[in-house]
Amino acid sequence: MSELAEIKVRPLLPERGALPLLVEAAEPGMGLLDHFDELKDLVAQHLDQCGGVLFRGFDVGGVAAFRQFADAFGHPLLNYEFGSTPRSNVTQGVYTSTEYPAHQSIPLHNEQAYSLDWPMRIWFYSVIAAQTGGETPIADSREVYRRMPADIRERFASKRLMYVRNYGNGLDVGWEQVFNTEDRSVVEAYCRAHHIEWEWKDDGELRTRQVCQAVASHPWTGDQVWFNQAHLFHVSNLPEEVRESLLEIVDEEDLPRNVYYGDGTPIEFEVLERIRAVLDDCAISFAWQEGDVLMLDNMLAAHARSPFTGPRKVVVAMAQGYSEKHR
Template structure:
């Protein structure tokens, strides 16, 4: 697409689609912050079309400058509320990426699409690329929507999805960590405000249920996107031996997480397998380079994580909270 002031703009891989757009420094020691105004204009022009932008070859001095870069787009950075995976705070509004063991994959998903509130924008900063693996694959959620078989799309839209979570008990993230409090009344107030049904079980642990969207219309582009985490929350996402072990320990209703159709009926394994096949078809993967920053429109682009070897450090920021009630 050409060369601008200190950087070039073009597809990451010629002939392989527009996600992500590559913006690469053309001069050594070009700071992301130093050319922010030019980059912001480029983001305003391209993010809603391309869904994601990879900034490569720029300098960025650690987590604080990453926080400054993400916050400079004009929206306060969000806290990681009602999170589904373990993360640690790095600095205000900046978190580690999901702290799962290196050998595990994380399937493609849009951040917090299992709830009715989510960030519109998300940034990833590769502070240290893994020795091998550790990619953050992405996919165009518009394309996923188009490729999902019509009968599945229609069923998901008509029924909606109900996510069930059981916190703690050594099987999943503790509710105190998820809600950043040890006060039950604070948890109840949050749930009431966000359309989440919460229940305190006899053992003192928490169960929540929330009925959410399966697809959504992007508020700015008007395009339909596949926007849920059914394939990730469903018990069929677990390895068979893990699934069997869990069901030996707890009843289905006490699984750390699961998902049903909105009326409480079971989602068929075959349906989820078809969804996973579409996601695999749409996946775009590229190796991280240390210093890379990836910016996604969280509704237009899903992201994942590949297994890795060696040390890896990717941190994350999110902004521009949005609610399904605004659609």
């Protein structure tokens, strides 16, 4: 264990490796913002190596102070644009975590890895810890890449992935919420700028297609990472009865979301199951404590959500946008 100005630093789960690094106040109630310079230095020293830092035992000071903490790292906080899940704005640059029912789990994923643009930094603040469950499991994306079967890794890297989304119709988030506008011309301008194909369907709803990376190279460390949401977007992620019910009322091309190889050919169900098995093996889970703040490098660490009971409130901030299309 090392100490810096009464701040304790050690791996939270040493048997699982360096992720996440625990940065703990020596005494309860130390102000998070009061020690920002020291904490920022620790992040600079360790985040590229461990992928995530958990700040525990500090007095965060509430959502507004959490926002100030994330913003102080020097990059303006990002709006949740081209999102794929329902969220609510809490304050400028701070959002609720995904508003799915408590009984549902959310698979491991890197934020917005289904696009060519994503945040490099993401923060989670546990305002209210669930009565049971509600963890935010994480995984080292470098380890996922290394453990992925070579045939899948090579096929995904060469073919890339095509994400197909159909918005609205009571089945998924409406395009107005995803693009934060009711103006079709604004949507079309966004799609042009981000290499997204779009079409307005006869019912007035929107369909988009975008070909994106399946693996990526971290721009600063050079590490190869598994970086996509194929297992989450693919229709096989739905429970079988839900999938069958949906396909009784819509054609496959009208499913709320689905993913194919970049050339438009189907991804085999068996391949997705093998991918999910690797992700499950790499998952690292720990219980939230109220006041915890988790900071992740969004390319080096994936995150998820476990089912829970009782009230739970985790808010999220993102920063340092990165664009694969400009590499």
